[in-house]
Amino acid sequence: MVPAGPGGAGGSHRGAAPGRPARPVTITACPDGPLLVRGDLELVDDDGRPVQPSRSTFALCRCGASASRPFCDGSHKLVGFRTGPPARTPAVTFDES
Ligand code: FES
Numbered sequence: 001m002v003p004a005g006p007g008g009a010g011g012s013h014r015g016a017a018p019g020r021p022a023r024p025v026t027i028t029a030c031p032d033g034p035l036l037v038r039g040d041l042e043l044v045d046d047d048g049r050p051v052q053p054s055r056s057t058f059a060l061c062r063c064g065a066s067a068s069r070p071f072c073d074g075s076h077k078l079v080g081f082r083t084g085p086p087a088r089t090p091a092v093t094f095d096e097s
Contacts, residue, residue, distance in 0.1 A: 023056065025094045032083050034059035034072035039094075043070070 025039030036059050037043075043051045043058070051070070059072035063081035066073045 032081055033076050035062055
């Protein structure tokens with residue numbers, strides 16, 4: 001499962017709404033929690049099919065305990081998921097302009 005970008009592996013891209021500039025994609029690693037993904041992108045499965053939600057912000061599970069993978073359902077709190085020390089760099093931004 002990969003976020004798709006224009007011309008990248010995985011195929012299609014959900015651009016900005018007409019008349020609105022594209023929002024850059026950011027992925028933020030939440031301490032002891034999911035990856036928050038924001039921006040104008042489309043998440044696709046291994047076969048390139050779009051995966052819901054179509055929202056511009058969603059949380060991807062990285063603990064493996066979610067019942068609604070690839071999305072976080074809050075189970076990381078129940079299983080005591082810990083990520084260790086925070087990364088030194090802030091959110092990653094993909095500028096596709
Ligand atoms: S990170 Fe939240 S359920 Fe896995």
